[in-house]
Amino acid sequence: MTGILLVIVICGCETVQPWERGILSKDEMQWQPNVMESRLRNQVYASKEASSGGTGAAGGGCGCN
């Protein structure tokens, strides 16, 4: 997966002028469209799986059972 994306980046980049980036600023193109839902979702996964993180530095823990 990471390799495929690297190939896309290396082969597929084009110069996109600032005024051509309107689509990229749409809500549906954000990395996390809904902050609150993403926050809860990641917490639930982290409490039921043995791994977490990947989108930033890890925060504090919880005593999740």
Place this chain on the structure above:
Amino acid sequence: MASRKDDLNKTLAALTSSAFLLPAYQSAMADAPPEFTEIGMRYSKYKEDDLSAKKVFGGRSQRMDIDVAQFHLLAPVSDDWSVALDVGWEDMSGASPWFVGESIEAGDPKVVMSGASIEDTRTEVSVTTRYYFDSGTAGVNFTYSDEDDYESKSISLDGSLNSEDGLTTYSASLSASDDDITPTQGSYPTNTLSATKDIRSAWIGVSRIISKRALVRFGLSYTYRDGYLTDPYKYKDSRPDERKEWTASAGYRHFFAEQNAALHVDYRYFDDDWDIASQTLDVAWIQNVGQDITVAPFIRYYTQDKAKFFSVVINDDNDSDYFSDDYRLSSFGAFSYGLRVNYEIGNWSINADAERYQTDESWGLYSGEEAPALVDTWRYGVGLSYAFK
């Protein structure tokens, strides 16, 4: 002529401004401060399926049930500063696996649940302030979380820097957390009366505009956990007091004009020195329906290898230093799938989502025995937000 030129300059300025709203690596880290104050509230329900009777010894088969309320505020402080406040409340009750034993008749591993119902509430307050400069952002976050048996204080610093052409954004963050554990004393003895643990973490990432309709990002992280990492409530649970974790992640966003929809693909590889490795693939399709509605089905696949000291069944003769029969440290695979719907009405936004999460040892890419306490869950929620435009 001069008027037409002014109009053209205004249009260019508007388009350029919207381009600078591109996130560094998440929506809370836009390259420009928010234009308006936004507030949001959300209620969610999380419920674990009961354990089937054939997997439990006598006791309760009911598991955790959690109500969650969240509040979010994002406000501009000046032209180049913003502040965000996130508050969360959780009210949880139910039972949790205590240990796994073998039935005398058939030798099948079965779960013994914590006898008394667990009751706890958790409050989390998180404050972030962010400074926006010409070519990037810098932010500081402080988060405090408190529940009956656990307290956590964490601070993080992050920054992002855009390349001269604005096509590439380099990001980094550092965090430190100090956690205090004071297990609630009930009918069963806990593994400790009081303990602490520290978490230190670093992350670097790069995101790149690869076309007018596509973005990609990569990230690497390292997390070091030090202190009491054992589950205080699980019988005979004993884990190393140190854990080193690494992740490599990638993400892709593509907008399809003909379908008026966006594709989200995210992948993460995780590895640590407890011999746990995992892979996660998250795919979502964000479909615009008219001007005001988005409908987003999503699916996630997760698979993990077991910890080197994991054993399905407790063994009283076990003389190794470490042991855990916690299903969360076992080999398994998980599929989750769901739907998010968002409706914009003027300055209001209403959203709802539902997710089903199911686990099975045979769905995993890594081999291992099935832990009988593997959990299936439901999560659903509704939210409302308002922008002071």
